[in-house]
Amino acid sequence: MSKLTRRDFIKLFGAGAAAGTGLFGLTARAVAANAPHVVVLGGGIGGSTFAKYLRIADPNVRITLIERDAQYITCPRSNDVIVGFHTLEDITFDHDTIRDKYDINVLIDEVAGVDADRRQVRTAGGQNLSYDRLLVSPGIDFRWEAIDGYTPELADTRIPHAWKAGPQTLLLKQQLKNLPRGGRVLIAPPVDPFRCPPGPYERASMIAEYLQKHNPSAKVLILDPKDHFTKDGPFKKGWERLYGYGTDNSLIEWVAGSEGGRILAVEPKNMTVEAEADRFQADLINIIPPQKAGKLAFAMGLTDSSGWCPVDRQTFESKKMPGVHVIGDACIADEMPKSGYAANTQAKVAAWAISDLLNGRQPGEPTLSNTCYSLVGSRYGVSISSVYELHEGHIRNVPDSGGLSPIDDNPARPVLEAVYQKNWHRTFVKDVFS
Ligand SMILES: Cc1cc2nc3c(=O)[nH]c(=O)nc-3n(C[C@H](O)[C@H](O)[C@H](O)COP(=O)(O)OP(=O)(O)OC[C@H]3O[C@@H](n4cnc5c(N)ncnc54)[C@H](O)[C@@H]3O)c2cc1C
Numbered sequence: 001m002s003k004l005t006r007r008d009f010i011k012l013f014g015a016g017a018a019a020g021t022g023l024f025g026l027t028a029r030a031v032a033a034n035a036p037h038v039v040v041l042g043g044g045i046g047g048s049t050f051a052k053y054l055r056i057a058d059p060n061v062r063i064t065l066i067e068r069d070a071q072y073i074t075c076p077r078s079n080d081v082i083v084g085f086h087t088l089e090d091i092t093f094d095h096d097t098i099r100d101k102y103d104i105n106v107l108i109d110e111v112a113g114v115d116a117d118r119r120q121v122r123t124a125g126g127q128n129l130s131y132d133r134l135l136v137s138p139g140i141d142f143r144w145e146a147i148d149g150y151t152p153e154l155a156d157t158r159i160p161h162a163w164k165a166g167p168q169t170l171l172l173k174q175q176l177k178n179l180p181r182g183g184r185v186l187i188a189p190p191v192d193p194f195r196c197p198p199g200p201y202e203r204a205s206m207i208a209e210y211l212q213k214h215n216p217s218a219k220v221l222i223l224d225p226k227d228h229f230t231k232d233g234p235f236k237k238g239w240e241r242l243y244g245y246g247t248d249n250s251l252i253e254w255v256a257g258s259e260g261g262r263i264l265a266v267e268p269k270n271m272t273v274e275a276e277a278d279r280f281q282a283d284l285i286n287i288i289p290p291q292k293a294g295k296l297a298f299a300m301g302l303t304d305s306s307g308w309c310p311v312d313r314q315t316f317e318s319k320k321m322p323g324v325h326v327i328g329d330a331c332i333a334d335e336m337p338k339s340g341y342a343a344n345t346q347a348k349v350a351a352w353a354i355s356d357l358l359n360g361r362q363p364g365e366p367t368l369s370n371t372c373y374s375l376v377g378s379r380y381g382v383s384i385s386s387v388y389e390l391h392e393g394h395i396r397n398v399p400d401s402g403g404l405s406p407i408d409d410n411p412a413r414p415v416l417e418a419v420y421q422k423n424w425h426r427t428f429v430k431d432v433f434s
Pocket residue numbers: 041042043044045046047066067068069072074075076077078079109110111112137138139140162163164165195196199294296327328329330338339340341342343371372373
């Protein structure tokens with residue numbers, strides 16, 4: 001460790017690099033009561049990774065993590081729960097390990113307000129905490145107004161989005177099980193940018209595989225506002241191989257934005273969706289609404305007119321509120337996707353930058369990365385990966401640094417990628433929660 005520069009350290013901290021670490025030999029230790037205090041709002045993927053890695057970067061800081069829910073359910077692999085490969089329990093984690101192992105004060109409570117001038121956080125449970133630096137990773141919220149007739153109540157009861165893993169994931173699973181013979185599943189992905197760009201297409205694929213086995217005359221219809229989606233080449237090749245995509249008997253049909261795929265309204269009574277092209281009736285409707293930064297980011301005044309949070313890309317410090325850093329889905333990170341892997345990488349960069357700032361050092365120039373595996377079938381995976389650096393203050397893909405699954409005739413490749421996907425989740429959640 002002694003010969004590593006801070007820049008090397010950040011580079012080494014690609015997701016999974018220190019997975020399951022006892023690397024630094026950290027055990028709970030007393031931090032001085034007057035040590036700088038860093039408060040973390042949101043204990044999802046971004047916030048939990050940040051708290052852990054700040055402790056690794058800086059043994060002398062006090063850290064408090066405030067999270068609303070005692071248990072966190074990962075969205076990664078939640079599509080598997082819908083088709084019955086996993087249970088919700090398999091993808092549920094708590095904060096006990098990072099609390100005990102990394103000496104983090106974990107508060108299960110809702111953040112009710114932040115006074116940025118006084119540097120104070122107030123919780124719904126009546127706690128007031130002062131901070132020296134604040135890290136916010138609140139995730140996403142939905143633009144309900146974008147689709148006429150779609151409401152949070154409808155999503156909870158009849159037309160789930162299941163874009164935050166939990167009860168709606170189970171509702172979708174039940175609806176799929178109850179789908180009538182030869183029924184139609186309609187999936188409506190949102191416009192960019194949104195959480196997990198390949199997620200809707202992975203979901204459509206997994207549902208197609210389920211139908212192939214349990215209800216082979218049923219179909220999946222994707223109504224998309226976009227003409228392209230991430231990994232669309234390898235996805236469509238997989239659909240051709242597995243589900244007859246492009247033939248009259250295809251299990252999956254995809255309607256692009258230029259073909260009128262954008263949906264405008266939903267009528268739950270007759271389970272009909274109005275799209276630009278036509279009206280479509282379905283037995284199961286999964287609308288994933290357009291998105292924006294989580295409510296907390298809006299309440300704190302961290303967002304701009306785009307609905308996301310502008311940040312200094314070197315430190316993830318808010319451009320609207322000094323002393324407050326925003327990472328994960330809520331922040332504007334240019335060419336980085338809104339993924340758990342991206343949130344995890346940004347968390348490590350922010351941890352090191354905040355440690356530098358608290359100790360009077362100049363933060364280093366970060367290198368960030370992302371890899372995203374998706375399943376086209378339970379034994380058919382595809383992936384994309386990228387490395388990013390700062391260019392004139394923006395996060396840019398380093399040319400030729402990553403890549404997309406090649407489309408070739410090697411039958412072993414997608415099988416291996418499906419195995420990598422499963423192993424990725426296993427190491428990833430260890431990196432975040434233990
Ligand atoms: C179906 C699906 C599949 C996915 N698969 C992958 C994948 O394979 N790989 C991948 O990299 N990413 C994947 N993702 C994306 C990934 O889940 C997100 O990008 C990631 O969770 C973002 O982390 P975050 O910290 O920004 O937000 P979150 O993980 O959502 O964390 C936000 C946290 O803040 C808390 N919070 C919010 N407001 C408050 C408040 N007022 N008080 C207290 N707590 C609060 C919430 O309870 C939550 O725990 C997938 C997403 C979906 C929907």
